[in-house]
Amino acid sequence: MRLDINLAYSCELIIDNCLHTLGSYPSIRALAGKKALLITDNIVAPLYADTVSAQLCSCGVTVITHIVQSGENAKCVDNYLSIIDTLANNNFTREDIVVNLGGGTISDLGGFCASTYKRGIAYINIPTTLLAQIDAGIGGKTAINLPQGKNLLGVISNPQLILCDTSTLSTLPSNEWSNGMGELLKYCLLIGKPLLHLMSSWRINLSNIISICAEYKAGIVKEDFLDYNKRKLLNLGHTVAHAIERMSNYTTPHGLAVAQGVLLTVKYAYAVGKLTNADYDSLINMYTQLNMPHIDHLCADDIIDYCLNDKKASNGGLEIILINGIADCYIETVSWQQFHSILTQTLSK
Numbered sequence: 509m510r511l512d513i514n515l516a517y518s519c520e521l522i523i524d525n526c527l528h529t530l531g532s533y534p535s536i537r538a539l540a541g542k543k544a545l546l547i548t549d550n551i552v553a554p555l556y557a558d559t560v561s562a563q564l565c566s567c568g569v570t571v572i573t574h575i576v577q578s579g580e581n582a583k584c585v586d587n588y589l590s591i592i593d594t595l596a597n598n599n600f601t602r603e604d605i606v607v608n609l610g611g612g613t614i615s616d617l618g619g620f621c622a623s624t625y626k627r628g629i630a631y632i633n634i635p636t637t638l639l640a641q642i643d644a645g646i647g648g649k650t651a652i653n654l655p656q657g658k659n660l661l662g663v664i665s666n667p668q669l670i671l672c673d674t675s676t677l678s679t680l681p682s683n684e685w686s687n688g689m690g691e692l693l694k695y696c697l698l699i700g701k702p703l704l705h706l707m708s709s710w711r712i713n714l715s716n717i718i719s720i721c722a723e724y725k726a727g728i729v730k731e732d733f734l735d736y737n738k739r740k741l742l743n744l745g746h747t748v749a750h751a752i753e754r755m756s757n758y759t760t761p762h763g764l765a766v767a768q769g770v771l772l773t774v775k776y777a778y779a780v781g782k783l784t785n786a787d788y789d790s791l792i793n794m795y796t797q798l799n800m801p802h803i804d805h806l807c808a809d810d811i812i813d814y815c816l817n818d819k820k821a822s823n824g825g826l827e828i829i830l831i832n833g834i835a836d837c838y839i840e841t842v843s844w845q846q847f848h849s850i851l852t853q854t855l856s857k
């Protein structure tokens with residue numbers, strides 16, 4: 509007997525000024541009579557939790573709010589267990605829902621709680637940082653960190669709905685803008701011209717930039733939801749980024765760490781003759797204009813030490829993303845020795 513088991517991972521993404529009108533969306537109205545656990549952090553809660561809660565209540569949803577301390581350390585086992593306690597103590601069933609309101613730490617943490625509680629209940633992401641609206645809130649990768657490494661405990665499980673309200677970005681502090689810009693640089697290399705053009709325009713249209721990144725990521729996720737193939741390209745710069753984050757005990761935010769990982773990839777490509785002078789100069793200019801961190805303080809041996817536990821690592825080496833040029837990235841498996849040589853060659857430039 510042979511059966512084809514087709515799995516559908518459908519998910520609705522709305523990019524609009526939707527926070528104050530959430531209750532008018534059919535997929536929110538359909539939650540009438542259910543319970544929602546609104547997960548957010550102590551910075552986002554006073555800004556947006558009341559609005560979201562009121563909108564859900566107006567649709568007949570019973571809202572319980574769980575607030576964690578903001579920052580990367582929110583993605584810890586203690587918070588995970590405490591949220592699971594809240595779900596269980598309030599008798600959440602598989603009909604109920606989790607709503608993640610905040611940056612990527614909240615969607616990673618809340619998504620993981622929702623996806624593992626009772627073997628998985630539905631969740632909604634309402635990303636409120638640039639980084640989360642272009643990347644973290646989309647694609648269903650959820651995880652928490654362990655002392656041994658970042659995102660070591662997680663699952664891939666799509667949110668039911670993603671609501672991006674770009675007006676929430678008006679309250680972002682400048683360092684969080686830079687953080688988002690770091691991840692945006694990754695998309696510049698992956699997507700190339702259409703995004704670079706928007707970035708170079710004198711008046712940046714944020715909604716268009718978010719839409720173009722979201723659409724690109726959604727397209728890749730649709731093709732390779734479980735991350736066996738093309739989706740790995742989204743890890744551009746991430747092996748080094750995760751090492752930098754851990755080395756700094758998470759005081760270097762994710763986006764700025766990604767910017768450094770991507771810069772290393774750009775410098776390596778240039779060093780081995782894969783990037784034209786013009787492309788290299790325009791990328792380096794963009795880094796300077798956006799005030800992105802340099803990489804000359806990094807040390808190859810330290811990076812390797814922190815990469816040993818990377819998800820993309822195996823005993824023989826690890827998978828990294830390299831580039832042949834702008835919008836031409838590829839996956840390469842390298843030995844630890846080769847990786848060391850790539851790092852030393854590039855860091856000495």
Ligand SMILES: NC(=O)c1ccc[n+]([C@@H]2O[C@H](COP(=O)([O-])OP(=O)(O)OC[C@H]3O[C@@H](n4cnc5c(N)ncnc54)[C@H](O)[C@@H]3O)[C@@H](O)[C@H]2O)c1
Pocket residue numbers: 549550551552555578579580583610611612613614616636637638639640643644645646647648649650676677678679680681684687761762763
């Ligand atoms: N799952 C994925 O696909 C994926 C992709 C990229 C990154 N990530 C993860 O995302 C996390 C980083 O996300 P992040 O950069 O959004 O960090 P974050 O969630 O820590 O948010 C950054 C800071 O901004 C504050 N904040 C959020 N929204 C705000 C708003 N509208 N106004 C004012 N302050 C606001 C938060 O309280 C926090 O202090 C990392 O853990 C990273 O690993 C996940």
